[in-house]
Amino acid sequence: MLGYCLFAAHLWRTDIRIIDTLLAFYFLAGGIFIMLVVKMSIASMNNAKRIASVERHNATHDELTSLPNRGLLHTRIEHALTHAKQTDGQVAVLLLDLDRFKEINDTLGHHTGDLVLQQIAPRLRETARDSDTVARLGGDEFCIIMPATDLNAAGILSERIIETMQHPIQVHQHTLKVGASIGISHYPRHAKDTDTLLRHADVAMYTAKRKNTGYAVYDAENDKYSLRRLQLTNELEDAIKHDRLELHYQPIISINDIQILHIEALARWPRSNIEVVLPDDFIPIAERSGLIHKLTRWVLNKATRQLSEWGGLGITCRISINISSSDLQQPGFVEEVKELLSKRRVTADRLIFEITESSMMRDYEQTHTVLNKLHNLGITLAIDDFGTGYSSLAHLKHLPTNLIKIDQSFVVDMTEDENDAVIVRSTIDLAHNMGKKVVAEGVHSREVMDILEILGCDMAQGFHIARPMPASELPAWLSALKENRIDLRTRPVRRAEDNLQPARLKNS
Numbered sequence: 172m173l174g175y176c177l178f179a180a181h182l183w184r185t186d187i188r189i190i191d192t193l194l195a196f197y198f199l200a201g202g203i204f205i206m207l208v209v210k211m212s213i214a215s216m217n218n219a220k221r222i223a224s225v226e227r228h229n230a231t232h233d234e235l236t237s238l239p240n241r242g243l244l245h246t247r248i249e250h251a252l253t254h255a256k257q258t259d260g261q262v263a264v265l266l267l268d269l270d271r272f273k274e275i276n277d278t279l280g281h282h283t284g285d286l287v288l289q290q291i292a293p294r295l296r297e298t299a300r301d302s303d304t305v306a307r308l309g310g311d312e313f314c315i316i317m318p319a320t321d322l323n324a325a326g327i328l329s330e331r332i333i334e335t336m337q338h339p340i341q342v343h344q345h346t347l348k349v350g351a352s353i354g355i356s357h358y359p360r361h362a363k364d365t366d367t368l369l370r371h372a373d374v375a376m377y378t379a380k381r382k383n384t385g386y387a388v389y390d391a392e393n394d395k396y397s398l399r400r401l402q403l404t405n406e407l408e409d410a411i412k413h414d415r416l417e418l419h420y421q422p423i424i425s426i427n428d429i430q431i432l433h434i435e436a437l438a439r440w441p442r443s444n445i446e447v448v449l450p451d452d453f454i455p456i457a458e459r460s461g462l463i464h465k466l467t468r469w470v471l472n473k474a475t476r477q478l479s480e481w482g483g484l485g486i487t488c489r490i491s492i493n494i495s496s497s498d499l500q501q502p503g504f505v506e507e508v509k510e511l512l513s514k515r516r517v518t519a520d521r522l523i524f525e526i527t528e529s530s531m532m533r534d535y536e537q538t539h540t541v542l543n544k545l546h547n548l549g550i551t552l553a554i555d556d557f558g559t560g561y562s563s564l565a566h567l568k569h570l571p572t573n574l575i576k577i578d579q580s581f582v583v584d585m586t587e588d589e590n591d592a593v594i595v596r597s598t599i600d601l602a603h604n605m606g607k608k609v610v611a612e613g614v615h616s617r618e619v620m621d622i623l624e625i626l627g628c629d630m631a632q633g634f635h636i637a638r639p640m641p642a643s644e645l646p647a648w649l650s651a652l653k654e655n656r657i658d659l660r661t662r663p664v665r666r667a668e669d670n671l672q673p674a675r676l677k678n679s
């Protein structure tokens with residue numbers, strides 16, 4: 172009897188094994204066997220419940236961050252809206268997109284990107300209120316639903332989120348800084364249903380990105396940008412792939428003897444017979460969508476082919492190419508440039524890479540290393556749009572750059588604006604003290620050329636000299652310059668809207 176009880180207790184306490192079941196059936200049968208069957212069914216019911224609950228969680232939550240997913244987000248917005256409609260309440264929706272996340276993914280790999288997202292998710296969760304839903308929509312996009320919230324409170328949360336994003340993220344040996352842009356939409360002010368609220372938050376988020384304001388509240392005025400951005404993003408990859416972009420070339424001359432020194436290659440996108448999209452419209456799209464590497468590769472290919480072609484015509488000036496900061500972070504970029512040069516049989520000293528001041532300062536260590544490699548290849552490096560960033564002189568001094576291009580915003584009005592003139596003068600002195608040459612961008616008139624000459628500026632670029640022009644027009648312009656048919660000391664100033672017109676020649 173004791174043995175019977177002990178065996179029964181053992182069976183009840185432990186997991187059921189087939190052998191125990193057979194023994195129970197053979198020796199004891201009756202009550203014990205029924206007990207085992209009951210236990211088995213309870214265990215399998217519990218198991219089924221557990222699996223169902225895990226599956227329910229998986230179906231409604233994001234695997235990587237465990238935050239609610241898009242499906243659950245929709246359900247929660249619907250609930251919040253239903254409640255708000257019944258109680259005359261309000262709901263705020265925040266859509267958040269990480270800045271520079273693509274660069275992390277491209278440069279350090281998807282695994283590092285995933286680890287970054289896993290650290291961002293709890294930060295967002297902790298910053299939001301318990302009653303808010305924080306969801307991941309996919310990629311680097313998150314959404315926060317704030318029930319019973321006005322626009323003011325939504326703005327305050329956005330500021331707090333942006334502040335928490337300032338703290339660097341440590342992943343393995345990398346210390347990464349990831350910013351965020353947030354778009355806000357509000358019920359009942361901007362929309363009455365879930366889809367429209369989300370769409371409007373998306374428009375606001377892109378406004379925040381475009382204006383670099385951190386966060387933005389939806390404004391119907393910005394809808395047109397959103398539609399155009401979507402269209403351009405969809406078409407740009409195709410345009411690059413099918414060679415539908417063009418390079419225009421703008422001469423840069425020496426100021427003292429009016430000789431051509433080099434030519435800046437500027438991308439143009441003839442999107443239709445009547446529309447040419449300018450870089451300010453499509454470069455930011457290329458950068459955000461990661462297409463910039465393909466675009467830079469296309470520009471490098473086209474420009475080096477052009478150098479070989481011009482070589483055949485006896486045109487030996489160098490070409491200046493604009494390089495994005497994310498190109499410098501792209502693994503293998505230097506090797507790719509090197510291979511291209513040898514394939515085209517073009518020497519590295521025929522190329523100048525222009526990198527904006529702010530790009531030079533981004534991820535300084537990595538940028539410095541890549542710039543050194545490019546410099547060692549023999550490529551001249553120029554700091555573009557100088558004066559518009561927040562670079563540290565201590566850092567600039569150590570970068571292997573030979574040229575500084577003063578941003579046109581200081582040059583255009585320097586004859587009228589004394590502050591601008593002072594900035595131009597000090598930049599020229601500073602650059603010369605550091606052993607660098609100076610190009611003034613945005614030279615619109617003879618007066619500006621004259622002052623630049625007095626200030627000792629080395630080179631000039633601008634509409635007064637020539638507008639960017641197709642490659643086919645450059646040989647004629649160069650001959651005209653050589654034969655003194657272009658008198659830069661007496662030419663009238665042109666209007667800005669003539670930007671896309673080819674440069675007109677005197678007597679030609």
Ligand code: C2E
Pocket residue numbers: 421436437438449450451454467470493494495525555556579612613614615632633634635639667
């Ligand atoms: P940037 O490198 O500073 O190029 C000079 C810009 O100033 C060009 O505008 C040029 O057309 C314009 N410009 C030249 N002279 C004058 C002038 O006298 N007055 C005025 N108002 N403007 C003048 P664009 O071609 O529209 O390019 C804008 C910017 O887009 C460039 O600024 C450059 O940062 C970027 N970009 C252009 N092509 C490329 C490219 O192939 N790759 C990359 N990554 N960026 C590019």
Ligand code: MG
Pocket residue numbers: 435493525555
């Ligand atoms: Mg440039």
Ligand code: MG
Pocket residue numbers: 555556576578579612
């Ligand atoms: Mg510039």
